[in-house]
Amino acid sequence: MSVGIEEFLTVGALLFCLGLGVALSKRNAIGVLMGVELMLNAVNLTLITFSRFSVSDRPITGQTFVVFVITVAAAEAAVALALAVSVYRNRDTVDVDRINLLKS
Amino acid sequence: MALTVLATNNWYDLRDLSNLSRVILEGVDRFAPHGIVYVLAPLIGFAASFLIFVLPSQLFVGVYGERKLIGRIQSRYGPNRVGPFGLLQPIADAIKLMQKEALTPWAADVAVMWIAPIVFVAPCVLLFAVIPFGPRMVFADIPTALLYFLAVSSLPVLAAFMAGWSANNKYSLFGAMRVVSMAVSYEVPLVLGLLGVVLFTGTLGLQDLIFWQKDNHIWLIAVQPVAFVLYFIGVSAELNRTPTDIAEAESEIVAGYLTEYSGMKWGLFYGMDIGYALAAAAFGSTVFLGGWSMFGLDRWVPPWMIIVGKTHLFYFTFLWTRATLPRLRIDQLMTFAWKFMLPVALANLFIVATERIIWTENGLSDNIVYLYAVVNIVLAVALLVGWSRFLGYRPERTPSKARLVYEVGGYVPVPVAPAKGEGRP
Amino acid sequence: MNGVGPTLAFYALAGVTLIAGGGVMASRNLLHAVLFLILSFVGIAGFFALLSAEFIAMAQVIIYVGAISVLVLFAVLLTPRAGRNNGETKMLAPAVLLAISLAAVFIFVITDTDWPTVATSPSLTASDLGEALLTTWVLPFELASVLLTAALVGAIMLVRTVEEEAEDALA
Numbered sequence: 219m220s221v222g223i224e225e226f227l228t229v230g231a232l233l234f235c236l237g238l239g240v241a242l243s244k245r246n247a248i249g250v251l252m253g254v255e256l257m258l259n260a261v262n263l264t265l266i267t268f269s270r271f272s273v274s275d276r277p278i279t280g281q282t283f284v285v286f287v288i289t290v291a292a293a294e295a296a297v298a299l300a301l302a303v304s305v306y307r308n309r310d311t312v313d314v315d316r317i318n319l320l321k322s
Numbered sequence: 323m324a325l326t327v328l329a330t331n332n333w334y335d336l337r338d339l340s341n342l343s344r345v346i347l348e349g350v351d352r353f354a355p356h357g358i359v360y361v362l363a364p365l366i367g368f369a370a371s372f373l374i375f376v377l378p379s380q381l382f383v384g385v386y387g388e389r390k391l392i393g394r395i396q397s398r399y400g401p402n403r404v405g406p407f408g409l410l411q412p413i414a415d416a417i418k419l420m421q422k423e424a425l426t427p428w429a430a431d432v433a434v435m436w437i438a439p440i441v442f443v444a445p446c447v448l449l450f451a452v453i454p455f456g457p458r459m460v461f462a463d464i465p466t467a468l469l470y471f472l473a474v475s476s477l478p479v480l481a482a483f484m485a486g487w488s489a490n491n492k493y494s495l496f497g498a499m500r501v502v503s504m505a506v507s508y509e510v511p512l513v514l515g516l517l518g519v520v521l522f523t524g525t526l527g528l529q530d531l532i533f534w535q536k537d538n539h540i541w542l543i544a545v546q547p548v549a550f551v552l553y554f555i556g557v558s559a560e561l562n563r564t565p566t567d568i569a570e571a572e573s574e575i576v577a578g579y580l581t582e583y584s585g586m587k588w589g590l591f592y593g594m595d596i597g598y599a600l601a602a603a604a605f606g607s608t609v610f611l612g613g614w615s616m617f618g619l620d621r622w623v624p625p626w627m628i629i630v631g632k633t634h635l636f637y638f639t640f641l642w643t644r645a646t647l648p649r650l651r652i653d654q655l656m657t658f659a660w661k662f663m664l665p666v667a668l669a670n671l672f673i674v675a676t677e678r679i680i681w682t683e684n685g686l687s688d689n690i691v692y693l694y695a696v697v698n699i700v701l702a703v704a705l706l707v708g709w710s711r712f713l714g715y716r717p718e719r720t721p722s723k724a725r726l727v728y729e730v731g732g733y734v735p736v737p738v739a740p741a742k743g744e745g746r747p
Numbered sequence: 748m749n750g751v752g753p754t755l756a757f758y759a760l761a762g763v764t765l766i767a768g769g770g771v772m773a774s775r776n777l778l779h780a781v782l783f784l785i786l787s788f789v790g791i792a793g794f795f796a797l798l799s800a801e802f803i804a805m806a807q808v809i810i811y812v813g814a815i816s817v818l819v820l821f822a823v824l825l826t827p828r829a830g831r832n833n834g835e836t837k838m839l840a841p842a843v844l845l846a847i848s849l850a851a852v853f854i855f856v857i858t859d860t861d862w863p864t865v866a867t868s869p870s871l872t873a874s875d876l877g878e879a880l881l882t883t884w885v886l887p888f889e890l891a892s893v894l895l896t897a898a899l900v901g902a903i904m905l906v907r908t909v910e911e912e913a914e915d916a917l918a
Contacts, residue, residue: 219749219750219751219754220748220749220750220753220754221748221753221754221757222748222864223862223864224857224858224862225757225761226757226794226798227857228853228854228857228858229761229764229765229794231850231853231854231857232765232768232850232854233764233765233768233787233791234849234853235846235847235849235850235853236765236768236769236771236772236846237768238842238845238846238849239772239842239843239845239846240768240771240772242838242841242842242845242846243772243835243836243838243839243842243843244833244834244835244836245832245833245834245835245836246777246829246832246833246834248777248819248822248823248826249777249780249833251819252771252780252781252784252819253771255784255811255815256768256771256784256787259787259788259791259811262791262795262803262807263791263794263795266794266795266798266800266803267798269798269800269871270798270799270800270868270869271862271864271865272862272863272864272865273863273864273865276879276883277869277871278871278875278876278879279879281800281802281803281871281876281879282876282879282880282883282884284800284803285803285806285876285880286884286887286891288803288806288807288810288811289891289894289895290891290894291811291815292810292814292815292895292898293894293895293897293898294898295815295818295819296818296898296899296902297898297901297902297905299818299819299821299822299902300901300902300903300905300906301905302822302826303822303825303826303905303906304905304906306825306826306829307908310828310829311829312826312829313829314836315836357751360752431778434778434779434782464801465801465872465873466801466802466805466873469801469802469805469806469809469873470805472805472809473792473804473805473808473809473812473813474808476808476809476812476813476814477808477812477813479813479817480785480812480813480816480817483817483820484782487778495824499821499824502817502820502821506813506814506817509813513809526873
């Protein structure tokens, strides 16, 4: 009854692909952002798994990387949501199919 | 960490209740299948910390004590009809709530509305898992217990939002948005204040903080008074207690995010309101007031009695502020959090970091903590008074006695600095 | 990680997280999708705690569940007439196909590689993390704070209405 590195990495990979599916297929801009956040969380899980399981002389590096990923994800979520609200105020929609002014 | 306790290892020695749980678990382990103790130990911990300590406190101190004491502070009787001196009031309340119909509006989101009270209750129970009731009586001695408290106390905010949104009601949504924005704003000075405590003592775990206070013979409230003030105000804002209870401001927005809740669902929210206040009080008395240690008294008096007493004392302070202070408006609250508390928290962080560097770099003895306590108290008073005067608060201009309008000769506006946009053509 | 406890915890957390991820994909109502996202964040925090990274687990709950989720909820509430439906674009089939094939590639690589692992976890405390952040990784740490300030100012500037800008404009 044991769990090894492969099980954790599998969960991370599945979550990443779920997030990819959400990010590529949602119509609402906020839905796309939720997919991106899922992907970033899956990456965090993979990094912490490697920090715990890998043979290394500085295993704390995985956790420091996760701190930076969480920070950047927070900054990016803030700016993306501000953009979504701003686009809503000007175009009255957050549907990614209808924000197509630059289309030829 | 010299641990001189008089408590022995006998099961009947009530000064250290972990003896009792250890004897029970060893007994069960002898004639039960192998892993059952791992399930039984959390249940015993849950029963001990939550069912025995919190639930009776919630009923007596929270429901009866709060209403009676607030009533007496406000020159009125509290509950005095049910039973002698109203002592059976909590039981009457519980019976009333249980037999009341828990309405669900037709247009509400039923799944979220049912899950919200559960999400509200769970973090309160989780919080009591890390509070040390004695030198060996802590259910989960996590090395990052302070951060655990901050993490778990941001969960009921989400439950309040779920409750407010699922009712499909404008007033509930207002209440939910107000409570979320207020909680998020007050979390920042709270975290920065506790960060000062962590910087000074060098540890995040609660049992380690109590041992630090025990070894240095000083309570952290004396060494970090600004952090204590920030913690008190921040935590009463997180708990939605007056003067910051705009979330369920009874006179303003019906009942805020609780408008559509009735019966035992409302009872869960109300009970956990008190439960969270007790958890925050227990946490505050652990970090700032020394927890189960009392300058040596904890060798004779059972330490769990000491921490229970301190928790109730802290809760009485919450109750006292609720009884005396009026409610603040939402924009006053936000201004207070961002313009007053955040700079005070940052200045406190600078001061604490400087002191800590002076302490460790020069290898000074540990008795300098007393000097730091005096310096910090003086600096705290100076910082709080100075910053509030800088922001325009002049207590000498507040009238000491209420004046009637016709006595003063009409409406007297309080002089206020002109807003930034005025004065231009 | 041996033993009944960690194994049970792993499978429970994996179930919760993946089902919550599926809920984000499949739920029709946008606010339900946000609640499922919050559940997946909590599941990931549980994973971090299982992998002995308690500081990161608590930070995940405070930042993701306590702050980013609140941001997403506020953005959803500030866009009222945009509809609360979480429907898919016509790229649904290619997206799902891509996701499934990518998952297949990942799982093949993971199971096929011979991972060199340590049996006992390195005991890493929060102070080790703090030391690493302030000695080896101090430059990215400072840059992260600059990034956060830029994001803060940028987000505020992006959502200002015309009247608020006029109030603060220089005369």
